[in-house]
Amino acid sequence: MNAYDSDFLAQSLITAGFVPVNGPEVADVILINTCVVRAKPEQKAYSFLGRVSAIKADNPKRFLGIVGCLAQMKGAELLKRFPQLDMIMGPRELYRFPEVLKRIDRLSGKIVATGMDSGPPGHSPCQGYFQGKISGYISIMEGCNNFCSYCIVPYVRGREISRSPEEIVAEAKHLLTEGVKEITLLGQNVNSYFWRGVGNNECRLPDLLHKLSSLDGLLRLRFVTSHPKDLSDELISCFGDIPNLCPHIHLPFQAGANRILKSMRRGYTREEYLMLIQKLRSVKPDIAITSDVMVGFPGETDQDFEQTLDLIRCVQFDSLFSFNYSDRKGTFADKMGGKIENVTKSSRLTVLQAIQQEITTEKNRKLEGTDVDILVEGGSKRGSQLFGRTGSHKIVNFIGNDNLIGTLVKVQIKVSFFNSLRGELNPSTLQDNQDPHALGMI
Numbered sequence: 001m002n003a004y005d006s007d008f009l010a011q012s013l014i015t016a017g018f019v020p021v022n023g024p025e026v027a028d029v030i031l032i033n034t035c036v037v038r039a040k041p042e043q044k045a046y047s048f049l050g051r052v053s054a055i056k057a058d059n060p061k062r063f064l065g066i067v068g069c070l071a072q073m074k075g076a077e078l079l080k081r082f083p084q085l086d087m088i089m090g091p092r093e094l095y096r097f098p099e100v101l102k103r104i105d106r107l108s109g110k111i112v113a114t115g116m117d118s119g120p121p122g123h124s125p126c127q128g129y130f131q132g133k134i135s136g137y138i139s140i141m142e143g144c145n146n147f148c149s150y151c152i153v154p155y156v157r158g159r160e161i162s163r164s165p166e167e168i169v170a171e172a173k174h175l176l177t178e179g180v181k182e183i184t185l186l187g188q189n190v191n192s193y194f195w196r197g198v199g200n201n202e203c204r205l206p207d208l209l210h211k212l213s214s215l216d217g218l219l220r221l222r223f224v225t226s227h228p229k230d231l232s233d234e235l236i237s238c239f240g241d242i243p244n245l246c247p248h249i250h251l252p253f254q255a256g257a258n259r260i261l262k263s264m265r266r267g268y269t270r271e272e273y274l275m276l277i278q279k280l281r282s283v284k285p286d287i288a289i290t291s292d293v294m295v296g297f298p299g300e301t302d303q304d305f306e307q308t309l310d311l312i313r314c315v316q317f318d319s320l321f322s323f324n325y326s327d328r329k330g331t332f333a334d335k336m337g338g339k340i341e342n343v344t345k346s347s348r349l350t351v352l353q354a355i356q357q358e359i360t361t362e363k364n365r366k367l368e369g370t371d372v373d374i375l376v377e378g379g380s381k382r383g384s385q386l387f388g389r390t391g392s393h394k395i396v397n398f399i400g401n402d403n404l405i406g407t408l409v410k411v412q413i414k415v416s417f418f419n420s421l422r423g424e425l426n427p428s429t430l431q432d433n434q435d436p437h438a439l440g441m442i
Contacts, residue, residue, distance in 0.1 A: 001186050002068060004137040005094060006033050009067065011126035016101040024052050029063045029104070034070035036152055039326035045070050046081075053084040063104055065089065065111075067097075069156040073330075076112045087111040091142070092118045092158050116158040125171075130178035134377045134406050138171050139163070140208065141187040146227065148254075149265045149332040150297065150325065153188055160188075162195045165203045165211060172212055181406055182220035182375055183212065191226045191235055206234045213242045219408055220375055220391065222246045225292075228253065229267040231276050239284040246391040247284050248318075251276070252292035256311035257304035260297055265332070270311060277315050288318040288392030295352060296325040296345030299338035305348050312355060318363055318392060320356045324349055357418060364394070364416035372396065372423070374411045376404045395420040 009031055010020070024030045030052050034045040049066065056062045065087030066078060072090030079085055086107065089097065093113035100111060130136055141162040144154045172183055185208070187193060193205040203211075205223065213221055221244050228251055238245055251273075255261050258269050280287050293308060312320070324345040327334045374388035380397045381387070386404060387397045388411075397420060398411050404425075411423035 001139060001188070002033050002035055004139045004186055005068065005091065007129070007137070008094060008124055009033070009097060011124050011129050012098045012101060014126050014129065015124070016098070018101075024055050027062065030056070030065070032066045032068075034066060034068040036069045036073050036156060036328070038323060039328075042070060049078075049082050049085075053082050056084040063087070063107075067091075067094065069152070072114050072116075072156040073152065075114045076110075079110060079112075085110065088114065090114040090116070091156070092116050098124070125174045128178070130175055130180055133178070133180055134375065135182040135184065136175040136178075136180040137184050137186050138168055138175070139186045140168050140205075141190065141193045144188040145192070146189060146229075146267065147265065147332075149263065149336075150294075150328065152328040152331055155330055157188055160192055162193050164195055164197065165208055168208065169211060169215070172215055172218070176215060176217040179406065181217065182222070183218060185209075185212075185221075185223040187223075188225070189227045189230065190223050191230045191232070204234075206232070206238050209238050209242055209245060213244055218244060220244055220246050222248065222393075224250045226251050227267075228273050228276055233279065236276075236279050236283055239280065239287060246393070247286055248288040248290070248392045249280065250290045250292075253311065253315075254292060254294055255297060255300075255304070256293075256308035257300075260300055260304050260308075263299060263333075263336075264297060270307070274311070274314065286392075288394075289315065290319045290321075290393070291315075291317050292321045292323075293352070294323055294325045295348040296340040298325070298333055298336040298340065300325075300340055309352060309355060312352070312359070316359055316363070317356065318394075319360050320353075322349060322352055322356065361416070361418050364418070364421060367394075367413045367421060368416050369413065371410045371412050372421075374398075374409050374423075376400070376407055376409060378405055390421075396423050397421070398423045398425050400425045 013029065018029060021027050032045060032048060032052065035041040052064060056064045063086050064084055066085060067089045068091060071088045075088060078088055087100065088111065090113065093115055095118055096113055141160060143158040143160045145160045147154050175183060191205050193208060195203040209221065212218065226249060231251065239247060253273050254264060254266060256270055261269060277289065280289065295305065372390045374390060374396050376386055376388040379386060382397050384399065385397045386400045387395060389395055396411055409425060411425050413421050413423045415422040
């Protein structure tokens with residue numbers, strides 16, 4: 001979501017006549033887009049703010065702004081700590097940024113915009129911005145109504161509000177004309193997307209997926225992040241019905257013990273989560289399932305933690321985003337007793353990550369010798385190689401011609417690692433509509 005918001009801001013700047021530079025030291029406008037979902041990104045934002053404030057002090061004519069969730073959470077309070085700031089703008093106010101740019105040279109006073117009434121920023125196309133990019137994001141809804149006891153998102157992103165399907169389709173078509181081949185639909189709780197239009201016509205996420213999947217040039221479609229309590233049978237069936245919907249879902253479970261899930265206010269039980277996994281795999285047996293999990297939630301016992309480990313072993317996730325619980329001021333969990341010591345949290349996290357590493361490594365190893373479909377995204381960090389991703393979002397490096405970028409190819413996996421795979425391209429395994437001579441391979 002932050003990447004999407006940053007793209008909106010960048011396109012607004014380019015449209016207003018600004019050009020990108022290589023670093024804040026030579027910039028006229030410096031914007032810092034922030035996240036506060038956990039304590040670590042918040043501290044990183046403060047650290048970077050300190051560095052760029054010093055840069056602005058050398059040239060007061062520079063424009064320095066902070067946007068995103070930290071701006072929303074702290075508001076004008078940030079001016080006391082960072083007086084060099086010119087603008088503080090929350091996520092729901094980003095639509096106002098193009099207007100700010102029109103008078104940036106004659107601003108008088110500080111801008112503090114932290115209202116919560118508006119929706120996501122609208123489509124702001126900048127011709128050529130996405131050229132050379134194979135994948136792109138579209139925010140289809142903003143905010144969250146769940147109020148999990150540990151989560152700050154509803155307080156800084158606001159309540160759920162969805163964009164019209166017409167606006168989303170128009171944005172998708174623009175991305176496709178720029179050369180994008182894969183689109184990921186975004187939302188804090190993306191599967192609660194709902195739009196009611198003229199004549200009470202309704203559109204939910206499954207309807208939207210079907211609308212988008214038929215667009216010319218769209219090779220792959222994804223959505224993230226899903227909440228288990230809103231994962232409907234209709235949405236699950238899309239994985240079997242829509243050919244270009246990637247066989248991958250990110251479905252956070254957060255904890256494996258019902259007692260902790262209830263304290264987290266997650267709205268589902270361990271058993272209900274496992275039933276969803278069963279339904280997903282019955283529709284799409286090879287679907288990749290990734291998730292979020294935290295350790296050390298207030299009151300978590302050794303037995304609770306063991307239930308989390310048991311769920312991980314049972315589901316066999318392809319990968320996990322795992323982290324220690326951290327207090328977020330203003331949330332219900334912040335006031336809970338039974339806080340877990342940092343040393344215990346760190347120890348539990350180490351054990352959990354070691355178990356998941358074994359699972360991921362073994363899953364990747366089983367792909368050795370198989371052919372997988374890869375959407376080629378560009379040059380690999382390995383130098384002369386290309387890289388792409390499987391439909392299950394695994395990174396694959398292989399040797400190939402640059403003409404393959406933006407196309408779907410088959411690659412045979414030769415070697416597997418924890419974070420990536422290495423394969424070999426065989427011209428005979430290309431998709432039927434691809435000519436190896438035209439692609440420069442023969």
